[in-house]
Each structure stands twice: as structure tokens, then as C-alpha cells.
Amino acid sequence: MVFDNGVIEKVEPRSSYYPRTNVANVTLINIVIAPLPEPDYLLVDKLIAEAYAGGAKVTLTVNKADTGLSVFNYCKENYSNAVDAIFSVSAETGEGIDELVSYLNGNFTAFAGQSAVGKTSLINRIFGTDKAVNSLSEKTLRGRHTTTSREIHFADGLAVIDTPGFSSLELTGVKSDELDKLYKEFTPYVGKCYYIGCSHTAEPDCLIKDAVSSGGISSDRYSRYLSIYKEIKENEKHRY
Ligand SMILES: Nc1nc2c(ncn2[C@@H]2O[C@H](COP(=O)(O)OP(=O)(O)OP(=O)(O)O)[C@@H](O)[C@H]2O)c(=O)[nH]1
Ligand SMILES: [Mg+2]
Ligand SMILES: [Zn+2]
CATH class of the missing domain: 1.10.40.50 (Probable gtpase engc; domain 3)
Incomplete structure (x- = not known):
């Protein structure tokens, strides 16, 4: 897909397909994690493998930087040579968002990851939208699934798909x-x-x-x- 100023100019033959995010022609999978809900790194690693199998680039975005940096530090230590870029951001305070946005520029990006990590909150922050966000359940600290559809957001040079959170993944397409x-x-x-x-x-x-x-x-x-x-x-x- 070729896009310019939010207008789809040309739809090209499908070049990639992600079972998990159900999105074709995505050029970048941005995996979002946060200190809470606690990251499931097995899930993260499966997502990375699935994204590379589909030919996309992969970024790891650690959200909720306002609540601590230990997860970000773990990622820098363990994922620096495993993904294409790592970001520390907060949808709440806006820190790190500019750096993330410049990386997303020119890509067709899908935000993926567990429920309640803040995918929609980040999209709201980036696009100035007001989409419904999750309330982390006190009991499970897991969050209910809030986003249920895959909606594309456009702005200058940006195209981002929000996807529903999930908690498990079977790598069916990978041998x-x-x-x-x-x-x-x-x-x-x-x-x-x-x-x-x-x-x-x-x-x-x-x-x-x-x-x-x-x-x-x-x-x-x-x-x-x-x-x-x-x-x-x-x-x-x-x-x-
Ligand atoms: N402290 C803090 N809380 C945040 C931040 N970003 C999001 N949250 C909170 O995290 C919760 C979940 O946010 P969502 O944006 O709905 O998460 P999601 O990943 O879209 O969830 P699903 O749609 O269910 O997959 C909400 O209560 C947000 O207010 C942040 O940067 N800092
Ligand atoms: Mg959401
Ligand atoms: Zn060997």
C-alpha cells in the first residue's frame, strides 16, 4: 500500500500476511510491552519470529516509562541485537513519543502485544484520537480486552493499525x-x-x-x- 497524507494512492499486491494481527502489507510490527501487565517474553519472542517470517521489521516499545525503567533495561540487555529498534515511551507523559514517531514514519505499522500494555493509549497520543482504553483490573492486573477491531490511523507519513491484545500465540506458519x-x-x-x-x-x-x-x-x-x-x-x- 502506498500512502501519502493519509490518502491511499495505490493498493499493491499483497506481500506479507500476519496471522496474529491479520494484516497484509505491514512493513513494521511494533511490539508493545510495559512493566504492568508483566511482560510475557515467550509471547514477545514468538511475535518477533512471526514478524520476521512475514518479512517485516520489528521494534520493541516499552510503554509506561513513568512507572519505571527496569523492563526497558532488561530489553536493552536482551533484545538489542534481536530487533531493529527499542523505544522507551510513556503514553501518559509523552516522553519518547517523538523518537518512536520518527521511526514509524514511512512505514505501515501494526501495534501488537498483550492486552492493557497501552497500544491504544499510544495511538491516541500519536494521532490525537480518543479511542477507548482498557482499565487494568485490580484483581488480575491483566486488563480486559478493550480494542476489538483493527482500525487504521493515518497522518502525514504515518499509517498505524491498532490490534486487539492477546495472551497466547501458536507459531503455526514457522517450521x-x-x-x-x-x-x-x-x-x-x-x-x-x-x-x-x-x-x-x-x-x-x-x-x-x-x-x-x-x-x-x-x-x-x-x-x-x-x-x-x-x-x-x-x-x-x-x-x-
Ligand atoms: N502509567 C501509565 N499508564 C498507561 C500508559 N499508557 C497506558 N496506560 C494505561 O494502561 C491501560 C491500558 O491501556 P490501553 O491503551 O487500553 O491498552 P491496549 O494495549 O490498547 O489494550 P487492549 O486494547 O485490550 O489490547 C489504561 O488504563 C491506560 O490508562 C502510560 O504510559 N503510563
Ligand atoms: Mg487497545
Ligand atoms: Zn548450532
């Missing part, structure tokens, strides 16, 4: 032997391990495992890679 290619920080090593087709799970002389030991790859990201790999393997067993 186990393709998973490592969806880890940006693995790319210097993939294909160079001792065993051709190394899955980086139990094989000896594995460059990914070496990089985890030497700190080049986050051990948290790697241990979640192992869980996701196992989950996909299980699903493949039941399918074939």
Missing part, C-alpha cells in the same frame, strides 16, 4: 528448521555450526551455544528459543 533464521542475533552463526542443519539444541560444536556462553547471545532469549523449538517440534509430530 522448526526455519526458527533459527528468525533470530536476528543468530545470523552471524547460522549455517556455520559443525553439524549441517544444526538445531542448536543438543548438538556438539554449536556456534550458537558458544555465543550464549560468551555472552554474544542472551541466555534468556536462547532458553526461550529452546522452548519454542520444542513446541513447534511437538506440533509437527502431531501434524505428520
Whole structure:
């Protein structure tokens, strides 16, 4: 899709499709997390893999900076080489929003992530809209699902789709032997391990495992890679 000043000029053949966000031709998936609700990093990692599988860029936006920076610091430590950019923002105070907006410029972006992290609040802040936002339930601290439709917001150079929050994701479109290619920080090593087709799970002389030991790859990201790999393997067993 080619857009200019909020007008769709041309609709191009579909080039990418995201099962989770149900959006075609998105060029950037902006995953939103926050200190509360507590981030589900397994979900984040699946979203990243799914986005890269669809050919989009990926940004990680840590919202609610006004309530603390520990989640942002964790992300800087563990995701700097795993996604294309990381932002610390607050929809409440407006901090960090300009930097995020300049990155979104020229992209067709989908905001994705758990319910109540503030996807709609950020969109309201960016576009000056007044869409309904979630009230974090005191009991579960999880929030009810507030956004139910996928609405596109346009402004100069910006096109953003809000999506409903969710709490689980099955990577149906990703094969186990393709998973490592969806880890940006693995790319210097993939294909160079001792065993051709190394899955980086139990094989000896594995460059990914070496990089985890030497700190080049986050051990948290790697241990979640192992869980996701196992989950996909299980699903493949039941399918074939
Ligand atoms: N302290 C603080 N609270 C925020 C911030 N951004 C959003 N919130 C609050 O977080 C709650 C959820 O915000 P929403 O924007 O509805 O979250 P959402 O991700 O769109 O939720 P769903 O539509 O259910 O997926 C609301 O109570 C907001 O007021 C922020 O920057 N700081
Ligand atoms: Mg919403
Ligand atoms: Zn390996």
C-alpha cells in the first residue's frame, strides 16, 4: 500500500500476511510491552519470529516509562541485537513519543502485544484520537480486552493499525528448521555450526551455544528459543 497524507494512492499486491494481527502489507510490527501487565517474553519472542517470517521489521516499545525503567533495561540487555529498534515511551507523559514517531514514519505499522500494555493509549497520543482504553483490573492486573477491531490511523507519513491484545500465540506458519533464521542475533552463526542443519539444541560444536556462553547471545532469549523449538517440534509430530 502506498500512502501519502493519509490518502491511499495505490493498493499493491499483497506481500506479507500476519496471522496474529491479520494484516497484509505491514512493513513494521511494533511490539508493545510495559512493566504492568508483566511482560510475557515467550509471547514477545514468538511475535518477533512471526514478524520476521512475514518479512517485516520489528521494534520493541516499552510503554509506561513513568512507572519505571527496569523492563526497558532488561530489553536493552536482551533484545538489542534481536530487533531493529527499542523505544522507551510513556503514553501518559509523552516522553519518547517523538523518537518512536520518527521511526514509524514511512512505514505501515501494526501495534501488537498483550492486552492493557497501552497500544491504544499510544495511538491516541500519536494521532490525537480518543479511542477507548482498557482499565487494568485490580484483581488480575491483566486488563480486559478493550480494542476489538483493527482500525487504521493515518497522518502525514504515518499509517498505524491498532490490534486487539492477546495472551497466547501458536507459531503455526514457522517450521522448526526455519526458527533459527528468525533470530536476528543468530545470523552471524547460522549455517556455520559443525553439524549441517544444526538445531542448536543438543548438538556438539554449536556456534550458537558458544555465543550464549560468551555472552554474544542472551541466555534468556536462547532458553526461550529452546522452548519454542520444542513446541513447534511437538506440533509437527502431531501434524505428520
Ligand atoms: N502509567 C501509565 N499508564 C498507561 C500508559 N499508557 C497506558 N496506560 C494505561 O494502561 C491501560 C491500558 O491501556 P490501553 O491503551 O487500553 O491498552 P491496549 O494495549 O490498547 O489494550 P487492549 O486494547 O485490550 O489490547 C489504561 O488504563 C491506560 O490508562 C502510560 O504510559 N503510563
Ligand atoms: Mg487497545
Ligand atoms: Zn548450532
